[in-house]
Amino acid sequence: MAYALWTSPTPNGWKVTIMLEELIEVCVDIQSLELRTINIAAGEQFTDEFTAHNPNQKIPVLIDGERSIMESCAILHYLAEKHPSTLLPAGDGRWDVLQWLYWQAANIGPAFGNKLSYTRYMDDVEEAQKAHPLERFGNEATRLAGVLDRRLEGRDFVCGRTFTIADIAIYPWLRGYKWSKVDITDRPNVMAWIGRVRARPGVGRGLAYGVPKDEIDHWSEERKALYRKGGSSMTGNPRARADESLTKRG
Numbered sequence: 346m347a348y349a350l351w352t353s354p355t356p357n358g359w360k361v362t363i364m365l366e367e368l369i370e371v372c373v374d375i376q377s378l379e380l381r382t383i384n385i386a387a388g389e390q391f392t393d394e395f396t397a398h399n400p401n402q403k404i405p406v407l408i409d410g411e412r413s414i415m416e417s418c419a420i421l422h423y424l425a426e427k428h429p430s431t432l433l434p435a436g437d438g439r440w441d442v443l444q445w446l447y448w449q450a451a452n453i454g455p456a457f458g459n460k461l462s463y464t465r466y467m468d469d470v471e472e473a474q475k476a477h478p479l480e481r482f483g484n485e486a487t488r489l490a491g492v493l494d495r496r497l498e499g500r501d502f503v504c505g506r507t508f509t510i511a512d513i514a515i516y517p518w519l520r521g522y523k524w525s526k527v528d529i530t531d532r533p534n535v536m537a538w539i540g541r542v543r544a545r546p547g548v549g550r551g552l553a554y555g556v557p558k559d560e561i562d563h564w565s566e567e568r569k570a571l572y573r574k575g576g577s578s579m580t581g582n583p584r585a586r587a588d589e590s591l592t593k594r595g
């Protein structure tokens with residue numbers, strides 16, 4: 346199987362690199378992967394070439410022959426269907442996994458993503474203006490961590506004893522709780538699950554894409570500064586905020 350993946354070392358990007366490594370763990374032969382790192386801080390997601398593969402202009406994008414797939418959770422679903430394994434069980438269990446996959450896309454991603462942006466990246470927004478979104482997205486992220494904690498009660502993974510694409514989708518945002526400043530340390534089931542997921546060899550390799558091995562779990566101060574600078578130029582990019590044609594019309 347030959348794929349191209351256009352991505353960056355970010356939570357949505359790591360979902361797909363973890364997936365590819367977890368597929369290798371279940372003996373899927375990914376014959377070749379052409380990995381292209383997209384510099385989202387420099388606006389490479391807005392080029393015509395990128396937009397032709399993803400009209401939504403965000404990483405990650407998976408390219409499989411003539412087909413391009415956008416949206417990290419759709420990519421997880423696509424790969425799980427193409428390479429059947431325990432990562433998406435057959436039968437009734439499948440619906441359990443898919444509802445938590447959708448839950449991530451519709452809830453965890455937006456809440457943690459926005460909380461992170463306002464906490465670390467939106468340099469050009471005044472502090473007073475940040476107070477409301479910080480409270481709103483912070484409260485929502487904390488509430489969602491509570492939902493996950495209750496779900497994990499008595500379960501090793503989100504859908505029971507087996508690790509699935511639901512865990513892959515949710516994990517990258519939760520592991521970054523310190524960077525987003527969402528305190529989940531009072532959620533014992535979530536904290537234990539983060540440790541269990543991180544211990545998987547496929548997850549370790551998936552997180553290593555784009556990050557030096559000794560910085561996978563603890564970024565250096567230089568890397569944090571680099572991410573802060575990159576995140577700020579990304580959120581400050583006018584093309585990330587408004588459709589140009591609308592701006593012109595307005």
Ligand SMILES: N[C@@H](CCC(=O)N[C@@H](CS)C(=O)NCC(=O)O)C(=O)O
Binds near residue numbers: 355358403585
């Ligand atoms: N819902 C999308 C979100 C993708 C997304 O927000 N990607 C970010 C990086 S994590 C991005 O490309 N940002 C660039 C931008 O917003 O201009 C998914 O899950 O794939």
